[in-house]
Amino acid sequence: MKLWKTILAAAVLSFVAATSAFAARTDLTLGIVLEPPHLDPTAGAAAAIGEITYANVFEGLTRIDDNGQVQPGLAESWAVSDDGKVYTFKLHSGVKFHDGSAFSADDVKFSLDRARAKDSLNPQKPLFAHITDVTAVDPATVKVTLDGPQGNFLYDMGQVAAVIVGKGSADGNKDKPIGTGPFKLDHWAKGSEITLVKNPDYWGTPAALDKATFRIVPDAAAAVPALLSGDIQAFANMPAQDALGQLQSDPRFSVVIGSTEGETILSINNKKPPFDKLAVRQALASAIDRSAIIDAASNGLGKPIGSHFSPGDAGYVDLTGVYPHDIAKAKEYLKEAGLENGFSATIKLPPVPYARDGGQVIQSQLKDIGINLQIIPVEWAEWLSQVFTNKDYDLTIVSHVEPNDIDIYSRPGYYFQYDNPKFNDVIKELGATVDKDKRLELLGAAQKILAHDVPAIYLFELPKIGVWDAKLQGMWTNWPIEADDLTKVKWTD
Amino acid sequence: MTAYFVKRLIIAALTLVLASMVVFAVMEILPGDPARLMLGLNASADQVEQLRNQMGLNAPLVLRYLHWAGGLLSLDFGRSYTYSVPVIDLVRERIAVSLPLALIALALSTIIAIPVGVFSASRQGRAGDTLAMGAAQLGVAVPNFWFALMLIYLFAVWLHLVPAGGFPGWSAGIWTALKSLLLPAVALALPQAAILARVARSALIEVLNEDYIRTARAKGLPYRAVLWRHALRNAMIPVLTILGLQFAFLLAGTIIIENVFYLPGLGRLIFQAITQRDLIVVESIVMLLVAAVILINLIVDFSYAVVDPRLRGRQ
Numbered sequence: 001m002k003l004w005k006t007i008l009a010a011a012v013l014s015f016v017a018a019t020s021a022f023a024a025r026t027d028l029t030l031g032i033v034l035e036p037p038h039l040d041p042t043a044g045a046a047a048a049i050g051e052i053t054y055a056n057v058f059e060g061l062t063r064i065d066d067n068g069q070v071q072p073g074l075a076e077s078w079a080v081s082d083d084g085k086v087y088t089f090k091l092h093s094g095v096k097f098h099d100g101s102a103f104s105a106d107d108v109k110f111s112l113d114r115a116r117a118k119d120s121l122n123p124q125k126p127l128f129a130h131i132t133d134v135t136a137v138d139p140a141t142v143k144v145t146l147d148g149p150q151g152n153f154l155y156d157m158g159q160v161a162a163v164i165v166g167k168g169s170a171d172g173n174k175d176k177p178i179g180t181g182p183f184k185l186d187h188w189a190k191g192s193e194i195t196l197v198k199n200p201d202y203w204g205t206p207a208a209l210d211k212a213t214f215r216i217v218p219d220a221a222a223a224v225p226a227l228l229s230g231d232i233q234a235f236a237n238m239p240a241q242d243a244l245g246q247l248q249s250d251p252r253f254s255v256v257i258g259s260t261e262g263e264t265i266l267s268i269n270n271k272k273p274p275f276d277k278l279a280v281r282q283a284l285a286s287a288i289d290r291s292a293i294i295d296a297a298s299n300g301l302g303k304p305i306g307s308h309f310s311p312g313d314a315g316y317v318d319l320t321g322v323y324p325h326d327i328a329k330a331k332e333y334l335k336e337a338g339l340e341n342g343f344s345a346t347i348k349l350p351p352v353p354y355a356r357d358g359g360q361v362i363q364s365q366l367k368d369i370g371i372n373l374q375i376i377p378v379e380w381a382e383w384l385s386q387v388f389t390n391k392d393y394d395l396t397i398v399s400h401v402e403p404n405d406i407d408i409y410s411r412p413g414y415y416f417q418y419d420n421p422k423f424n425d426v427i428k429e430l431g432a433t434v435d436k437d438k439r440l441e442l443l444g445a446a447q448k449i450l451a452h453d454v455p456a457i458y459l460f461e462l463p464k465i466g467v468w469d470a471k472l473q474g475m476w477t478n479w480p481i482e483a484d485d486l487t488k489v490k491w492t493d
Numbered sequence: 494m495t496a497y498f499v500k501r502l503i504i505a506a507l508t509l510v511l512a513s514m515v516v517f518a519v520m521e522i523l524p525g526d527p528a529r530l531m532l533g534l535n536a537s538a539d540q541v542e543q544l545r546n547q548m549g550l551n552a553p554l555v556l557r558y559l560h561w562a563g564g565l566l567s568l569d570f571g572r573s574y575t576y577s578v579p580v581i582d583l584v585r586e587r588i589a590v591s592l593p594l595a596l597i598a599l600a601l602s603t604i605i606a607i608p609v610g611v612f613s614a615s616r617q618g619r620a621g622d623t624l625a626m627g628a629a630q631l632g633v634a635v636p637n638f639w640f641a642l643m644l645i646y647l648f649a650v651w652l653h654l655v656p657a658g659g660f661p662g663w664s665a666g667i668w669t670a671l672k673s674l675l676l677p678a679v680a681l682a683l684p685q686a687a688i689l690a691r692v693a694r695s696a697l698i699e700v701l702n703e704d705y706i707r708t709a710r711a712k713g714l715p716y717r718a719v720l721w722r723h724a725l726r727n728a729m730i731p732v733l734t735i736l737g738l739q740f741a742f743l744l745a746g747t748i749i750i751e752n753v754f755y756l757p758g759l760g761r762l763i764f765q766a767i768t769q770r771d772l773i774v775v776e777s778i779v780m781l782l783v784a785a786v787i788l789i790n791l792i793v794d795f796s797y798a799v800v801d802p803r804l805r806g807r808q
Contacts (some may be wrong), residue, residue, distance in 0.1 A: 037575035037769060038529065044695040045533020060783075121544055122531045174577055190576065190586055191757025191765075192660055215659055218761070219752040223657055230651045258781055274643075347795075358730065381525025381770045388531060 026210040027490040028472070030484060031217040031232040033239055035191065041160045042115060043460070047401065047482045050160035051236070052194055052214050054483035057098075057309040058163035060178035061089055061108065061142075062154050068313060068480030070154045074180060075142075075165055084149030084434045089142045095203040099176075105136035110167045112144065124161035131275040149434045150459035152404060159403070182207040182487050192216060195216035196486075208474075208490035214299070227253065227467065234475060236484045241362060243352070244299060247467055255469045257301055258478040259312040262462030263398040264302065264354055266362060269393055270328035270455050271417035274339060280455040283333035285323035287369045288362065294460045297358030302460030307447035308406050310461055312478060315443035319458075320453035330369045342370020345394040350374060350383045354462065355397040362397070388415045399462045403481055407431070408445050409455055417453035501794065504786045510781040513776075517558050520772045526550075527574050527770040548574055558700070561776065570777040576597055576770050580777045583762060591759040594674050595743035599736065601682035602689055607725075608688070608734075610693025615720055617698055626694070632687025633788045641680035648676060658754040672782045677754045681747060685739050692735050696728035703727075735791035741786045745778075763804065 019321040036048035041058060054250060055063060063073035075089035105327045114120060117127035130153075133145040146153065148292065169178035177185050182204065184197035198207050216230055217223050220239035226232040227247070240247060248255045266288070273281045294302045303311050306319030334340055341423035349359040356377065373395070377384065387393040393415075400408065409418050410427040430442040453460070474488035476485040528544040530660070545551050552560075559614065564571055569578040608636070613622040649657035656674050663670045701724050709719045748760035759778065764775035 035765070038577065044531050045536070046531075055752055119543060121532065124535050125537065126535060127542060167502055189757065190583060191761060192662070192755075217658070217755045219755065221638070222645070222753045222755055225642065225645045225650050225657045231649075231654065231657045231659065379525065381523075381530055381768065384529045385524050387528050388534065389526070440685065481767060
């Protein structure tokens, strides 16, 4: 009798063990450094909004995958007219918003018209500037008319600020985001965490995770013990700093270094003397030793760049050798500018480690050619008003994280104060070019102009430092856009 | 006594009005535009201007001050620019973390500090005193974020007794919530306890040298009774003053500990609001804190009267 009991107990135990082994974990807690101010990607520029909601909660007509390629999103296919001006999108059917209302062409028209309206507060309003008309042909077809061919239009429609929102729910999205994605918001404990749960009515492939929690961990020192204790199982981009080595040698974690679209640059006020002289900018470029800056500002993980272009993107030209690190040459350039005795200037540094750490290295490197930099630390709010809006600065360090943003050098009134008609022409032509090879050629030309004319000193591409549990699969390696797309993330055993 | 408190109340009200003007002025002078912060680098100047209008930032300064101060009078603290929810809701969520945390830390610090202070004072100059005060010196000197990290590595990473950080909310159960406040409370309490123990010790030593203590001993009272009943009570006034200051600090000055334990407390809310230029949130919370500090001071004044009967008759 006793033997039977033991055998029965063992059988039950092994059965329990077996089933629990088959049922892989379905919840995930991710750490993020900054809390989003709200959750509406069409109403705020904070990167954390897109990080949480893109592809998870909200979807666009197209979507950007982790290689930066355009994939079908809510539109299953599209056709472009011969003149490149009319895009006809065929929409998926059976799509529902999280509040149960049906998604249709009317919502697409509503979303695009809202984003391009006169009173639109969309943070990426320029993306929609070329749209002249949006027509809902039938519930599953939308026709978008542009004022001319737009080479990047399908990509732009996949960006974070171009997601499709519901006609009836758009105004409440800041607090209660209602999208069409595979996850919906469960709750947001302000200052603490944001929890998404699986959307059971999702139209496409359902997510493997039942629940995903984004926990806000503002302190870099706290991030490591949070991972080690298992409280948090993934950081899409970890403020790891010195602890990276420790995590890399720990078999329980995967450390995946990927690329972003963040061109980290030493921005120059091109209208402010003496920086309006090409020779002065060339002197700066020659005096800078990128590898020392990369070591200090990104733990040696950033990829060096020679122009405003991500090394991971198609059309990249390696221009890091245009102005090699050469003190003697830098001094010659200064002499050419009539400033052989050097000069003094200021550098305003926003409160991010890459800027504060990189700034000190640049200060000491420029001292070698007689340029005395005074470091002025600023908050983001000050940076935006003083540097970006009022252009009251000499030099600053910042990472431009928007994808495909080489055109910012042609924007009138942009804080670089750079105005080069030759460059503007290339960008204008690029905007209207759809042919792939021609586009790559023009992108190359634009990169070369910037590399030689140095409207800014190009330092490195910001790395994405992914750290997560080794049993976790499907996290994005790269950040072509800042998104923690969880649609393919799952636990393995 | 009543007149004393009426006078205190009038002073308190005036302090509040003055503080509101200073807070408002400081936030005005601070460079930075909340609208630009929200819309980011790609928004046009027109869009920023439009959002500024929407947020009421373009109204004249005096009008905005009166609107805000008037709201405070009717206990309307305004709406957060960034979160677009009423400020009072944000504060309520954060107080649910910060107040219990401050109270636990204060209790811990008192429980540790008073016995240590009494112990040291009664053994003044002997080995026990030197040891206790050395430890207190260490407690003051050790940076609290480092101490907090050591606690996390020991109790969360190694022993798995408590979570490494975060706050699950009171809805997750009292014990679960308390567990997540335990380490931060210890990290906050120890440096405070160290300061408090030193204050208690020196106050007690001063009192122990008074004539009436010698009288009490001379009439045959045991040392312990003299120490605890006669000396300690009289040494409480500086201790209470420090406790009042510490409580005000623990309520909102704990941003470093809140960051290390990623707790959604008041300190972090203020810090975040300042960096995002969420002016209304900063202004309203600072006013609430000013009010809280004034209230704490009133309570401390009142407690002086409780421990020292001589103060009760005074005007």
